[in-house]
Amino acid sequence: MTDLQASKVILPPAMLGIIGGGQLGLLFTIAARQMGYRVMVLEPDAQAPAVSLADVHLCAAYDDQNALQQLAGCAAVTTEFENVSADSMRWLAQHTHVAPSGDCVAITQDRETEKTWIQAAGLPTAPYQVIRQEADINQHSLTLLPGILKTATLGYDGKGQIRVNTLAELHQAYATLKQTRCVLEKMQDLKAEISVIIARAQNGASACFPIAENQHQQGILAYSIVPARLPASLQIQAQQMATKLAQTLNYVGVLAVELFVVGQEHRLIVNEMAPRPHNSGHYTLDACQSDQFQQQVRMMCRLPPASTQLLRPCCMANILGDLWPAEGQPDWRPVLQQPDAHLYLYGKKTARTGRKMGHFTILAEEPEIALHLARHIHTQLNP
Ligand code: ADP
Ligand code: MG
Numbered sequence: 001m002t003d004l005q006a007s008k009v010i011l012p013p014a015m016l017g018i019i020g021g022g023q024l025g026l027l028f029t030i031a032a033r034q035m036g037y038r039v040m041v042l043e044p045d046a047q048a049p050a051v052s053l054a055d056v057h058l059c060a061a062y063d064d065q066n067a068l069q070q071l072a073g074c075a076a077v078t079t080e081f082e083n084v085s086a087d088s089m090r091w092l093a094q095h096t097h098v099a100p101s102g103d104c105v106a107i108t109q110d111r112e113t114e115k116t117w118i119q120a121a122g123l124p125t126a127p128y129q130v131i132r133q134e135a136d137i138n139q140h141s142l143t144l145l146p147g148i149l150k151t152a153t154l155g156y157d158g159k160g161q162i163r164v165n166t167l168a169e170l171h172q173a174y175a176t177l178k179q180t181r182c183v184l185e186k187m188q189d190l191k192a193e194i195s196v197i198i199a200r201a202q203n204g205a206s207a208c209f210p211i212a213e214n215q216h217q218q219g220i221l222a223y224s225i226v227p228a229r230l231p232a233s234l235q236i237q238a239q240q241m242a243t244k245l246a247q248t249l250n251y252v253g254v255l256a257v258e259l260f261v262v263g264q265e266h267r268l269i270v271n272e273m274a275p276r277p278h279n280s281g282h283y284t285l286d287a288c289q290s291d292q293f294q295q296q297v298r299m300m301c302r303l304p305p306a307s308t309q310l311l312r313p314c315c316m317a318n319i320l321g322d323l324w325p326a327e328g329q330p331d332w333r334p335v336l337q338q339p340d341a342h343l344y345l346y347g348k349k350t351a352r353t354g355r356k357m358g359h360f361t362i363l364a365e366e367p368e369i370a371l372h373l374a375r376h377i378h379t380q381l382n383p
Helices: 023-034 065-071 086-093 102-108 111-120 167-176 232-248 292-300 367-381
Strands: 015-019 038-042 056-058 076-079 128-131 147-151 161-164 182-186 190-200 206-208 212-217 220-226 253-262 267-274 314-320 341-345 356-363
Touching: 015 023, 023 038, 023 292, 038 065, 056 065, 065 086, 076 086, 076 292, 086 102, 102 111, 102 267, 111 182, 111 232, 111 267, 147 167, 161 167, 190 232, 190 292, 206 232, 220 367, 232 253, 232 267, 253 292, 314 367, 356 367
Parallel strands: 015 038, 015 076, 038 056
Antiparallel strands: 128 182, 147 161, 147 182, 190 206, 190 212, 190 253, 212 220, 220 314, 253 267, 314 356, 341 356
């Protein structure tokens, strides 16, 4: 590709491709179509959220060569999940513009390479050790206890990780995780969990959304509160860290960076990253001047990042399948009757415990008020 082509912006009504048709694919599709682009979605599940809104649905496996051929005809291609085959993305990059790159996606797929890159950017992580085999569990492991053993790949929403207090528990946990390559992390004294969503363009221009303060329940994000109730200096530092990370990776697209605020001294360490918009960035749909999905569209189209300014404090609450009664749907009136609430349902056909079915965002004068109201409404949705 010549430099001139490489710098050419992609304008509507170009066809944009996305691998994956879950809720992140759905919200991407809405953003892209609203801006006048057309969208081609590669998704094997005909009932997946993004499918009914796509201009073209390729109903095939994520690595299906015929489907990838068709995606290669799009003006640009992106992904909505990190466990897409990085090789598919590298292959696509030979034919069309791909953002983020297959290399960046591959790095975030693996906690070991991810941590290597975080450290290469000069940023701190929790102390850790890679465990490739039983014999790697040694004296060094002892210094990381109590700790968390995490599979190097394919973990999400707290799955694929076990808390361990002793060497015996560590051996047991390693066996439970089927002795796949793991990372043992020292348990950190978490004062808060936060995330930064950054959009970075090919020319290096970038913009961070405001920090979200994240509360989890059973390993799954429950609430994101914005602005985070932390000193401004710490929030700026977190944005600087995300920017450094994106720069080091030469990242193009939307990157989500999860950080921990640790100890009395409120030190920031990087936990993990995702090469895409993130659940903790859903608040941007209603509370910011642009949202993370518009940024995803803009970054893949070689447009500059849009303004990330926060318009109002807010709280986003996830709606999990746990709220579904045995028959029918939850009664949505508690959310819909609230003038400051915005409801999103992803249209998933079956509800399961822990499955993300939708979310709602409350806008308020203060983040505490938004959190309080979100919790109250959430309780009312319980069957
Ligand atoms: P996932 O890919 O499932 O999101 P994470 O690495 O983010 O995996 O871990 C899930 C949650 O477990 C985190 O949000 C945090 O609450 C907790 N956690 C993870 N690592 C540590 C750690 N080193 N110390 C303390 N808590 C941790
Ligand atoms: Mg996480």
